[in-house]
Amino acid sequence: MSMAQTMDIRRVDQLPVGKLGIWLFLLMDGLSFATILIGAAYLRANGALWPRAGTVLNVPLTAVNTVVLFLSSFTMMLALQAVRADDQRGFKKNLFLTLALGALFLGIQAYEYTHFIVGGEHLKTALAAAGFEGQHFFRPGSSIYAACFYGATGFHGLHVFAGLIFMIYIIALALRGRWSAAHHGRVEVLTLYWHFVDLMWMFVFTVVYLL
Amino acid sequence: MSHQQQSFWTKYIFSTDHKTIGKQYLFFGLFFLLWGGLQAMVIRWQQIYIGVEVPLVGKLIWPDSGGILTPDIYNQLITMHGTIMLFWAITPLLTGAFGNFVVPLQIGARDMAFPVLNMLSFWVFFLSGGVLLGSHFLKTGPSASGWTAYPPLSTPVGGIPGWGQTMWILSLVLMGVAVILGAINFVTTVIRLRAPGMGFFKMPLTVWGFWLSSILNAVFVPIIAAGLIFLLLDNVLGTQFFIAGSKATVKGGDPLLYQHVFWLFGHPEVYILILPVWGIVSDLLATFSRKPAFGYKATVVSMCTVTALSGLVWGHHMYVTGMSPLLGKSFMFLTLLISIPTSIFFLNWIGTMWKGSLRFDVPMLFTMSIVFVFGLGGLTGLYLATVTSDMYLHDSMFLVGHFHYTLAASVFMASFAGIYFWFPKMFGRLMDPLLGKIHFWVSFLCLNYVFFNMIVVGYAGQHRRLFDPAVYDFIKPLMPLNKMISMFAFALGLVQLLFFFNFFRSLFRGKKADRNPWKAATLEWTLDHPIPHGNFQGEVVVKTGPHEYSHPDFKGRDWIAQTEELPKQ
Numbered sequence: 001m002s003m004a005q006t007m008d009i010r011r012v013d014q015l016p017v018g019k020l021g022i023w024l025f026l027l028m029d030g031l032s033f034a035t036i037l038i039g040a041a042y043l044r045a046n047g048a049l050w051p052r053a054g055t056v057l058n059v060p061l062t063a064v065n066t067v068v069l070f071l072s073s074f075t076m077m078l079a080l081q082a083v084r085a086d087d088q089r090g091f092k093k094n095l096f097l098t099l100a101l102g103a104l105f106l107g108i109q110a111y112e113y114t115h116f117i118v119g120g121e122h123l124k125t126a127l128a129a130a131g132f133e134g135q136h137f138f139r140p141g142s143s144i145y146a147a148c149f150y151g152a153t154g155f156h157g158l159h160v161f162a163g164l165i166f167m168i169y170i171i172a173l174a175l176r177g178r179w180s181a182a183h184h185g186r187v188e189v190l191t192l193y194w195h196f197v198d199l200m201w202m203f204v205f206t207v208v209y210l211l
Numbered sequence: 212m213s214h215q216q217q218s219f220w221t222k223y224i225f226s227t228d229h230k231t232i233g234k235q236y237l238f239f240g241l242f243f244l245l246w247g248g249l250q251a252m253v254i255r256w257q258q259i260y261i262g263v264e265v266p267l268v269g270k271l272i273w274p275d276s277g278g279i280l281t282p283d284i285y286n287q288l289i290t291m292h293g294t295i296m297l298f299w300a301i302t303p304l305l306t307g308a309f310g311n312f313v314v315p316l317q318i319g320a321r322d323m324a325f326p327v328l329n330m331l332s333f334w335v336f337f338l339s340g341g342v343l344l345g346s347h348f349l350k351t352g353p354s355a356s357g358w359t360a361y362p363p364l365s366t367p368v369g370g371i372p373g374w375g376q377t378m379w380i381l382s383l384v385l386m387g388v389a390v391i392l393g394a395i396n397f398v399t400t401v402i403r404l405r406a407p408g409m410g411f412f413k414m415p416l417t418v419w420g421f422w423l424s425s426i427l428n429a430v431f432v433p434i435i436a437a438g439l440i441f442l443l444l445d446n447v448l449g450t451q452f453f454i455a456g457s458k459a460t461v462k463g464g465d466p467l468l469y470q471h472v473f474w475l476f477g478h479p480e481v482y483i484l485i486l487p488v489w490g491i492v493s494d495l496l497a498t499f500s501r502k503p504a505f506g507y508k509a510t511v512v513s514m515c516t517v518t519a520l521s522g523l524v525w526g527h528h529m530y531v532t533g534m535s536p537l538l539g540k541s542f543m544f545l546t547l548l549i550s551i552p553t554s555i556f557f558l559n560w561i562g563t564m565w566k567g568s569l570r571f572d573v574p575m576l577f578t579m580s581i582v583f584v585f586g587l588g589g590l591t592g593l594y595l596a597t598v599t600s601d602m603y604l605h606d607s608m609f610l611v612g613h614f615h616y617t618l619a620a621s622v623f624m625a626s627f628a629g630i631y632f633w634f635p636k637m638f639g640r641l642m643d644p645l646l647g648k649i650h651f652w653v654s655f656l657c658l659n660y661v662f663f664n665m666i667v668v669g670y671a672g673q674h675r676r677l678f679d680p681a682v683y684d685f686i687k688p689l690m691p692l693n694k695m696i697s698m699f700a701f702a703l704g705l706v707q708l709l710f711f712f713n714f715f716r717s718l719f720r721g722k723k724a725d726r727n728p729w730k731a732a733t734l735e736w737t738l739d740h741p742i743p744h745g746n747f748q749g750e751v752v753v754k755t756g757p758h759e760y761s762h763p764d765f766k767g768r769d770w771i772a773q774t775e776e777l778p779k780q
Contacts, residue, residue, distance in 0.1 A: 031437075151450070
């Protein structure tokens with residue numbers, strides 16, 4: 001069922017139910033992120049070995065990745081502005097750009113994961129310098145630090161992935177000319193979600209990579 | 212959505228109509244109630260006939276042990292009984308069935324705010340129940356770490372073999388997703404879809420209860436979901452978030468973190484389950500006392516206060532974990548603070564009944580019994596909330612008795628009150644009152660015997676979850692009492708069959724109900740059965756409060772529907 005059909009059974013005052021719903025969802029999702037990050041801080045305070053920033057995790061690469069995600073938020077905003085102005089061409093272009101940037105973000109993250117899971121001499125040296133002597137890999141079970149890294153970035157990555165699926169659905173309908181200035185409720189929902197995922201990355205990046 | 216031409220599948224199975232979804236939840240919840248209840252019977256059997264084959268079903272279910280419960284099977288049973296009753300019986304019966312069926316009707320809405328999400332929520336819930344049931348068929352059995360799933364028991368180092376724990380976590384995560392979707396729906400529906408004139412302080416207290424409960428769901432289920440994901444990673448990816456001590460291979464994991472996260476959700480969870488009960492009790496007492504609810508606004512404010520406080524008290528589950536005495540005292544203070552708002556609406560309940568024209572229909576009997584059993588549950592809670600007495604009573608049968616008084620007794624009595632009360636609105640027929648009264652009196656007497664004596668044996672020192680209580684000399688003198696508890700528990704179980712008989716018989720053969728058999732004033736009773744998809748024809752305008760009973764200037768009948776004007780002064 002579409003948004004328009006949901007609207008039929010809405011109360012007379014025509015308030016955007018969908019927006020209220022997605023805000024509630026984001027609030028709830030934010031609490032999940034908060035639990036994970038506060039949990040990581042708790043374990044760190046509990047005595048988990050927590051190396052100095054940048055000794056194991058690749059901060060420059062991830063900083064680039066952060067910029068990629070920020071850019072995707074920007075293009076998402078341009079897409080929303082375009083559909084509000086009924087500029088179908090600009091709308092689709094920016095949606096595709098957002099999709100590509102989101103996929104690039106996940107790609108870079110997958111590259112980082114692979115590097116850690118496959119291991120190698122370079123990683124071994126870095127781990128030894130960080131205090132994990134004799135470890136060849138940086139896998140979920142390797143340390144609490146690693147567990148928190150995979151837990152937090154994995155949870156965030158799943159959100160990006162879900163956002164991309166949602167975006168493909170929006171694009172598929174956009175190609176059929178479904179969205180217009182008068183009718184784009186779900187595009188707004190996607191935009192809010194996407195900005196939220198971006199915002200959460202700021203916290204994940206700060207807590208896991210920088211602190 | 213077109214409300215006509217529907218196939219069988221869209222009308223009864225994948226329906227987006229909140230009323231159909233409510234009924235689906237009802238049958239789903241009743242099935243699990245029966246399942247969890249049978250498990251309770253087997254647990255009580257084990258308490259008195261240790262090492263004796265379980266009659267009827269024993270050999271069928273546990274052929275390997277010849278129908279005799281082993282300690283492992285016993286642990287699986289207590290785990291599954293708790294988990295199923297809390298999450299797959301109470302939750303669908305209250306929030307699922309009554310929440311879905313009643314809330315949109317009572318606020319004058321045509322459906323929930325997100326009907327498709329509502330359907331999705333039910334089917335995710337269904338799937339979660341399937342995963343949990345599926346875990347019973349594993350060769351190694353379902354989870355056996357207790358319904359709280361404390362690490363390290365619930366992790367690979369805990370010694371419980373197989374996939375039972377993982378499936379337990381997965382099913383709970385799925386259930387959490389369903390509950391989160393439902394919470395979004397309820398909160399939005401109540402905020403946005405109230406009929407014109409239905410101000411917040413004209414809402415029936417039932418709606419308040421479900422709404423506040425959904426807000427708690429929205430805040431605390433995401434927290435336990437995150438905690439469960441960590442527990443899942445510990446189980447499948449080899450992380451050690453919650454593992455410490457000699458079994459840990461990396462430094463820094465902490466099982467206490469799990470307990471904090473679990474109870475940060477777990478304590479609000481009991482309010483999630485009980486808030487709808489408070490609402491239903493407040494409304495039904497007014498209806499069957501033919502009086503406006505006493506202190507309506509005070510009840511609302513008290514319920515909101517409990518909602519706000521519920522997230523600040525989780526530490527009272529953890530006094531014995533070596534918590535700092537200062538922290539323990541703070542948690543104790545905050546917990547005891549909850550008894551103030553609770554006492555306020557408790558007094559209001561008595562005020563509602565005071566000098567009313569009480570009608571002892573079956574729903575009223577159940578409702579009045581809740582005032583009693585919840586009172587006992589609340590009072591025993593004070594002993595557990597106090598650090599000094601909790602040190603002794605913690606993890607004893609006293610706790611089990613307290614918990615069953617508040618949740619098993621209160622919530623199931625409320626579920627039954629709700630079923631007897633709304634059955635005519637759901638199915639257009641009345642349930643048999645005589646069978647209902649027998650069901651009530653036997654249930655009431657038996658459950659009080661069972662749960663009160665659990666408190667007694669707990670006070671005498673019997674620990675909870677004991678496979679064989681009689682191995683301790685000091686418990687041996689309690690065994691006759693334990694035996695009586697089991698006998699009354701069996702009677703309690705048996706009489707529920709009478710309820711199921713009454714329920715299914717009334718579905719087809721019950722007396723046809725008219726539009727408003729209880730002469731209630733709320734909006735759902737202004738509609739004829741069957742209520743069409745979309746509920747109300749034309750616009751509903753609400754003019755009076757939810758409990759306008761026995762108005763002195765209104766002649767002819769003793770109730771004024773919410774769509775009617777109050778008489779002029």
